[in-house]
Amino acid sequence: MWLWRSSKKRSFAVSLAKYVADISNKFTSERGAVTVCLSGGSLISNLRKLLEPPYVDSIEWSKWHVFWLDERVVPKTHEDSNYKLAYDGLLSKVPVPSCNVYAINDTLSAEGAADDYETRLRQLVKNGIIASSSVTGFPKFDLMLLGMGPDGHVASLFPGHPLVKENKRWVTFIKDSPKPPPERITFTFPVINSTAYAALVVTGAAESVAVHSALRGTQNSPKLPVAMVSPEGELKWFLDRDAASKL
Numbered sequence: 751m752w753l754w755r756s757s758k759k760r761s762f763a764v765s766l767a768k769y770v771a772d773i774s775n776k777f778t779s780e781r782g783a784v785t786v787c788l789s790g791g792s793l794i795s796n797l798r799k800l801l802e803p804p805y806v807d808s809i810e811w812s813k814w815h816v817f818w819l820d821e822r823v824v825p826k827t828h829e830d831s832n833y834k835l836a837y838d839g840l841l842s843k844v845p846v847p848s849c850n851v852y853a854i855n856d857t858l859s860a861e862g863a864a865d866d867y868e869t870r871l872r873q874l875v876k877n878g879i880i881a882s883s884s885v886t887g888f889p890k891f892d893l894m895l896l897g898m899g900p901d902g903h904v905a906s907l908f909p910g911h912p913l914v915k916e917n918k919r920w921v922t923f924i925k926d927s928p929k930p931p932p933e934r935i936t937f938t939f940p941v942i943n944s945t946a947y948a949a950l951v952v953t954g955a956a957e958s959v960a961v962h963s964a965l966r967g968t969q970n971s972p973k974l975p976v977a978m979v980s981p982e983g984e985l986k987w988f989l990d991r992d993a994a995s996k997l
């Protein structure tokens with residue numbers, strides 16, 4: 751596990767952009783494509799330096815395939831949509847082909863949208879766009895960019911919720927999310943933990959207690975969802991000064 755702590759907001763965003771660009775370049779040159787999973791929340795603004803030189807010009811955006819670790823079951827035009835957040839803040843400003851952007855079907859129920867997303871992922875594994883983990887048999891995305899809420903949730907996997915124990919489904923749904931909106935779909939931990947590269951990108955003082963619990967907690971501390979992120983590949987934490995303030 752690798753930890754990057756920042757004392758300046760600017761260098762935090764630059765370090766994150768360099769990390770994403772380096773991984774993107776590795777996969778696009780090695781296998782002609784890169785599968786990138788986005789979160790909602792503060793992540794998209796934390797990726798802002800990707801839109802500036804040298805990163806915006808060095809990334810082969812046409813080879814990106816974009817997924818969501820979790821999505822709120824709302825229309826794509828709704829202010830709560832993680833797709834809308836990413837589209838407005840990143841995807842509308844770079845030449846990722848629209849056919850490579852895998853948004854949920856927002857006309858379906860939460861159950862239906864989760865089933866549909868999992869079916870589409872299975873198809874993309876079959877045709878080789880998404881790799882498959884030889885260790886777990888779950889899909890192996892190239893890069894997951896995870897945010898974390900102040901309660902230690904990642905994707906839409908919340909502390910104490912039974913979904914954190916789901917070990918068969920690739921994508922599941924929640925109808926009682928403690929954070930609004932209540933209906934969401936989410937990747938499960940076996941999928942998250944099969945990724946090749948994962949970055950936990952955390953900013954803000956409100957998150958510092960959960961960061962401390964995940965990184966310095968004792969065995970007696972309750973295990974937050976964020977502490978269950980343990981990929982077979984590489985995990986890096988990107989913390990700004992406020993999020994790291996209790997370490």
Ligand SMILES: O=C1O[C@H](COP(=O)(O)O)[C@@H](O)[C@H](O)[C@H]1O
Pocket residue numbers: 788789790791792793820821822832896897898899900903904905906929
């Ligand atoms: O609801 C959500 O929250 C988490 C954390 O958001 P943040 O604003 O505290 O960074 C986010 O990672 C997730 O994708 C989103 O649906």
